[in-house]
Amino acid sequence: MNDAASSLPVVIVGGGFSGAMLAARLAERGQASALIERGDAFGLGVAYSATLDAHRLNVRTERMSALAERPGDFADWLKAHHPDRADPNGFAPRRLYGLYVRARLDSVEAAHPGLIQRANGEAVAVEGQTVALSDGRRIQGRAVVLATGNPAPRNTPTGQNPRILSNPWAPGALDHIQPGDALLILGSGLTMVDVVLGLQAQGWRGAATAVSRRGLTPRAHGQHHDAPAPLPPEALTGVLSARLASARRLAREHGWRQVMEGYRPITAELWRKATAQERARFLRHLRPWWDVHRHRIAPEIAAALDALIAEGRLSVIAGRVAATKASPDAVSLSLRSPRGAPQTLTAQWVIDCTGPGHDVTTTPLTAALIAEGRARLDPLKLGLDLDEAGRVRHADGTPDQDLYVLGPPARAALWETIAVPDIRQRIEALTDVLTA
Template identity: 80%
Template sequence: MIDLSPRLWRGDPMNDAASSLTVVIVGGGFSGAMLAARLAERGQASALIERGDAFGPGVAYSATLDAHRLNVRAERMSALADRPGDFADWLKAHHPDHAAPDGFPPRRLYGLYVAARLAAVEAAHQGLIQRVKGEALAVEGRSVVLSDGRRIEGCTVVLATGNPAPRTAAAGQSPRILPDPWAPGAFDRIQPNDAVLILGSGLTMVDVVLALQARGWRGRATAVSRRGLTPRAHGDHHDAPAALPPEALSGALSQRLAAARKLAREHGWRRLMEGYRPITAGLWRAATTAERARFLRHLRPWWDVHRHRIAPEIAAALDALIAEGRLSVRAGRVSATEVSADIVTLTVSAPGGAAQTLTAAWLIDCTGPGHDAAATPLTAALIAAGRARLDPLKLGLDLDEAGRVLHADGAADPDLFLLGPPARAALWETIAVPDIRQRIETLARALTA
């Protein structure tokens, strides 16, 4: 067992305001690593548990291709809520060729930035961050049990496990079905002229097509999603947020939607989305379960493609593939999947009821993160024990406004928090760095109060 017993950390001006006990953080990607860094800057010790080899980048920022760009401008990607220019300044110092503040640099550079910030904080506040390589299997009280039997003890546990792999495609059904596009070597068997079918037409589909292209792939891809929508592009420059009138913020959803459409016509949809961005979590928390369900059922696909945009140059590359006939996007519901030795066949029911048969050599699941707290061992055990519960729509674990996990009886657990994408059921917008860094700041203050 690692010795993380309570001890007093001296030599830091913030020490009097912070607990001498250890915060145990599960997940060493952006959310977990930057929380550990912020806690250390406030004099708080933490143990950062990561099952992978790299602490900081996580899956999102471990990309190695320059074609995999950030989806937010560099000037808005600081890891620090109180230093908005931190990432842009880091780029100027270390990668000046990608330092345009309104540009979209490669995600690999952001991964380097996050790792560099973590290392710098560790050097400045020695002993306050302990890296632990291992896979968390269970949360017991204020401890986390790892797969090798180690028990990491602390005063508080924060689950910051990031985005899981997609879950739509059936893993193991056939080697022709690739259920996790981020798995090492996922595309090694795809030949240059192979045709591929893609489930989903969002950000993951964009990344996969560009990754195949970078490997010399010259085949054709068909992406299938329920609505056939693809991510919209950012404008040439950041759009100022539109002022939202009361009718766009309260009342019946139909009335809010009408007001939002009117604003989009008058000011442009990008300005509309920027207006909603800082208040989305509050609107989500204020919504009833019925309102959330209606949003998910009717509006979510359009929200996603307008809210989570791609860099203009990436949109241009996608348009070029479509113009060449190498990428097509179909709207429809997959009603059947058949796999032979060398062919995958999808039967797709298009809007209006007409069925299509699509064939290719490979099927790649790009439906996005497969959040399923009830099927993930770490959280499923908490649910079974009554220490956690699913939200009414089963998007994830139910939380209070502070991010504390709610027990089966609705009581907030004072020692168990969620941070980042797993907190989407309670906060909705917990994916992008600007949203997560603010949650980190709020949580760091709460944990060191």
């Protein structure tokens, strides 16, 4: 790195976990950064802005350190600040993890003054190595990293009847739900779990029906960390159907959690090596089952969900929404079921819990990059096409030496890039590139 380049910051768009921890790591290596965050909750993002203890981490405390070289850092922080939550084998509230991330960012800033510049504002354009903000400010850097996190759901159009809640994470989105209201929830994954248990913690006592294409819900972690099962060659190479058969055999022999732990550290490598056709087959046939087994919930959260189902307050059904009819007091959904007759369900509210709506073609910041040829979609249109270092590929496939993607928006290239252990690994690799 020459002196002229090193005097400019790395401009990081997005101040959630990915962006904030990258800024901290760069500062520890002597590289300045400018951290742009739309709000003022630096380090939190959507995931760790949670305020309720019902919203738990989905990874054990012992594996949630923000530092690769200090695996017990989060557990040690809990011992010092929240000893009642310091079980390394437990699943801490996400609000506490947010406090931990902010504490790390603050401590690095104090130890390396001047190397992290915080900027409140909305990034609207990337022009070369400069990021333009909506208020007219322009922040020049030596490289730009897009760490914009998970976007809001996009499956329900905005501006519909106010009883159709298109983004449960928007401030105040669920405030008008009354204790006895009936709910229809689109999606049965992690967002559904968070919404239902969050409402429960705030006094909601009604009933909810969750609808998803296959009616699958997240599986639970075991009571203790599962050792990874040894994966034979036939589980790693060859046609996808043969790999699946091998994985199923291993699950019968060792348990499915052990098999998933075996795949966890090599998932990104397997994804990178897969052809576009193999990736498409995985997405079309296996993804729903992969998601519910890979992205598990804490045992106590699973127990709370099971209790709601046993009480008849939560039902999970398979189906697709064929039509929606809304009135001032209720919403009706007409469903097509994969097996059985069509049915119509009515409730006071419909909540979109289908998960992040990744669409870089409709997000102004990335849509402009695609339009000018500085970026392109990956072949399956999951997101921006990247090289192995996280560099954005131009329309002709050439990697951009000044533009990178980190965290959930990098899923097209890396697939598993949403959990802290995976993002932490990417931060280390990207820090090496940016300070080389």
